[in-house]
Every structure is written in structure tokens, then in C-alpha cells.
Amino acid sequence: MPTSMPDIAHNADALQTGTLDWVGMGDIELPLQLASKGLQELPVNAKADAFVSLNKPEAKGIHMSRLFLALDTLSCEQTLTPATLASLLDQFVTTHKDLSNAAKVVLNFELPLRRASLLSGKQGWKSYPVTITATIKDQALSIELAVDVTYSSTCPCSAALARQLIQNAFEENFSGKTLDHDSVHAWLGTTEGIVATPHSQRSIANIKVKLPQGAKEFDIKGLIDIAEQELKTPVQAAVKREDEQEFARLNGQNLMFCEDAARKLKALLNQNNFDDFYVKINHYESLHAHDAVAYAVKGVEGGYQV
Structure with missing residues (x-):
């Protein structure tokens, strides 16, 4: 008969006793079938981090293979929803009875969405970074949804300075002359007429929301849509000349500092049914070598901090 294989994690003594907050694995490749409101179910290639707490001070470690196999079942046999995430975490804790009272999983993936152009009617793909984090502790479940929304921001100060230069050029060219329309x-x-243009830059809003207790579905597209509608100038996919001109108009009519963008999104998220939210605005400056950054949170007791 074959001899049994050694189980060091089960039989060996820990080199140092003590509890640990999280023990597990990171960057597990995990194809998933995603279900989200407003979208047909679609496959996404995720990277997963999976953890349980280690509450038994003298235990050598956890059973990492049990976490991996539970994730594999989610990947191969189930669709990603709040309910399957809750079941996954329950299995993490159940399979670590007497070791853990908490579990966490973090899923990172890119969500491809078809986006329409501003005027021409053309469409193209845009990918949005998404992170879903689910935690259970003492049977209390928390699910967070985070998305990155990329947009263009035009500096109000730069716009005012450009307008002044245009006024000065007009004064120099037409002072003392009889004006006519043509x-x-x-x-x-001409370039002599529009002698200066304001600077704008690609910008990113990192948005994280805590889903309401008992949420039945994700609404990733919905969160992205309302953020882009509020910011007015999301980066585009398919672009014809009329779309580029409309994008220029939108930038000119929606000048904003990083503070403006943060306040816009804070007001927007306060109007929606999120238990908590966190916003980080990054304006990757074209004038400066540094970035302009602003943060906002809902401000609930024990909630997100900056």
C-alpha cells in the first residue's frame, strides 16, 4: 500500500504563534461569466485574490487549495452575481472551520462596452477597469464595486488666459478700423485670430461604491453611464470629424478643475442608493510635470476614508 503523503500545514507546529488578518493567494487567473444589469451575460478574464482570516494562533496555515477549488467552481459552473459571491465566501469560511471567521475575494477585470460616437452614429469598443471586492465576517456580507472612468478635462484658468490673448489679438488687428462682418x-x-487654446488632459475618475445590503445584481454599466453623463467629456471610441468637433465644444462648455470633477461626482453619488462611496480624481496635467488630485467620500461613520 502507498504511504500517506505528509501534511506539514496540518501536523507541524507554527514557527511563531499568532492570528493573522488575511492569508491566501493573489493574481489567480480566472475566466468568469459575468451577469450585470443592462448587459447580456459575457465572459471576462479576471485576476482573483482570495483570502481567509487565520484566527487559530497555533495553526501552521490555511488550506489554500480549498480556496482555489471553490474559485474554479465559480469559474466553470456558475455566473458571477452577488449571490454566487456570497456563496463562494461562505464556502471559504465553511472549509476553514475552526481556523477562520472571515473571508475576502477581490476580482479585477476589464469590461468591454460598445460606445456610440457623439454625432456620427459610429460605434466602437471601450474597456473599463473593474474591481469587485466581497468580504464576509461573522456572517456579515459586504460587496464593493469599483470602476475607472477616463475623460478629458480642460483647465478653466488656461481657458481664461487663452480668451484674453484672443481679445488682445483682436484689439491689435482691428483697433481704429471699421469693422465688417466678413x-x-x-x-x-485663422491661427492669428485664435492665437491661443486652453490646455486639456486625459483624466481618470476612480469610483468605488458599496452596494446596498441584499443587492440582487451588479449594475456596472449603469454606474459608468451616470458618471460619464455627469462629467460630459468621456474619451471616445469611434470618431469622425463631426464627433471631434463636438468633443471640442463639450470641452469648451465644461471647463473643470479636479475639484469641480470631484464635487460633481460626489453630488451624483449622494443622489443614488449606495451605502457608501469613494472618489479619487486624477488630472494628468499637460502643463505641469505633476498631477492634480482630489478625493471625496460619502462621510458615513466607519465608512471609506481618504
Whole structure:
């Protein structure tokens, strides 16, 4: 008969006793079938971090293979929903009876969405980084949804300075002259007329929300949509000349500092049914070598901090 294989994690003494907050694995490759409101079920290639607490001070370690196999079942046999996440975490804790009272899983993936152009009617793909974090402790479940939304921000200060230069150029060109519509119209269409333009930059809003207790579904697209609608200038996919012109108009009509973007999203998220939220605004400056950054949270007791 074959001899039994040694189980060091079960039989050996810990080198140092003590409890640990989280023990597990990171960056597990995990294809998943995602279900989210407003979308047909679709496959996503995720990376998963999986953990349980280690509450038994003298235990050598946890059973990592049990976490991996539970994730594999989610990948191969189930669809990703709040309910299957809750079941997964319950299995993490159940299979670590007497070792753990808490479990956590973090799923990172890119969500591809078809996005329409501003005017031309063309469509293209945009991918949005998404993180779903689910935690259970003493049977209390918490699920967080985080998305990154990329947009263009045009500096109000730069716009004002550009307008002043255009006014100065107009004064220099037309001072003392009799104005007529055709000459002014033609001048405005030249580089001498629009002598300066404001600077804008690609910007990213990192948005994290805590789903209400008992949430039955994710609404990833819905969160992205309301954020883009509020910011007005999300980066585009398919672009024809009329779309580029409309994008320029939207930038000119929605000048914003990082503080403006943070306040817009804070007000927006306060209107929605989220238990808590966290916003980080990153304006990757085209003028400066550094970035402009702003944070906002809902401000609930024991909630997200900055």
C-alpha cells in the first residue's frame, strides 16, 4: 500500500504563534461569466485574490487549495452575481472551520462596452477597469464595486488666459478700423485670430461604491453611464470629424478643475442608493510635470476614508 503523503500545514507546529488578518493567494487567473444589469451575460478574464482570516494562533496555515477549488467552481459552473459571491465566501469560511471567521475575494477585470460616437452614429469598443471586492465576517456580507472612468478635462484658468490673448489679438488687428462682418468672420478662422487654446488632459475618475445590503445584481454599466453623463467629456471610441468637433465644444462648455470633477461626482453619488462611496480624481496635467488630485467620500461613520 502507498504511504500517506505528509501534511506539514496540518501536523507541524507554527514557527511563531499568532492570528493573522488575511492569508491566501493573489493574481489567480480566472475566466468568469459575468451577469450585470443592462448587459447580456459575457465572459471576462479576471485576476482573483482570495483570502481567509487565520484566527487559530497555533495553526501552521490555511488550506489554500480549498480556496482555489471553490474559485474554479465559480469559474466553470456558475455566473458571477452577488449571490454566487456570497456563496463562494461562505464556502471559504465553511472549509476553514475552526481556523477562520472571515473571508475576502477581490476580482479585477476589464469590461468591454460598445460606445456610440457623439454625432456620427459610429460605434466602437471601450474597456473599463473593474474591481469587485466581497468580504464576509461573522456572517456579515459586504460587496464593493469599483470602476475607472477616463475623460478629458480642460483647465478653466488656461481657458481664461487663452480668451484674453484672443481679445488682445483682436484689439491689435482691428483697433481704429471699421469693422465688417466678413473680415471679422474670416479672421476668426485663422491661427492669428485664435492665437491661443486652453490646455486639456486625459483624466481618470476612480469610483468605488458599496452596494446596498441584499443587492440582487451588479449594475456596472449603469454606474459608468451616470458618471460619464455627469462629467460630459468621456474619451471616445469611434470618431469622425463631426464627433471631434463636438468633443471640442463639450470641452469648451465644461471647463473643470479636479475639484469641480470631484464635487460633481460626489453630488451624483449622494443622489443614488449606495451605502457608501469613494472618489479619487486624477488630472494628468499637460502643463505641469505633476498631477492634480482630489478625493471625496460619502462621510458615513466607519465608512471609506481618504
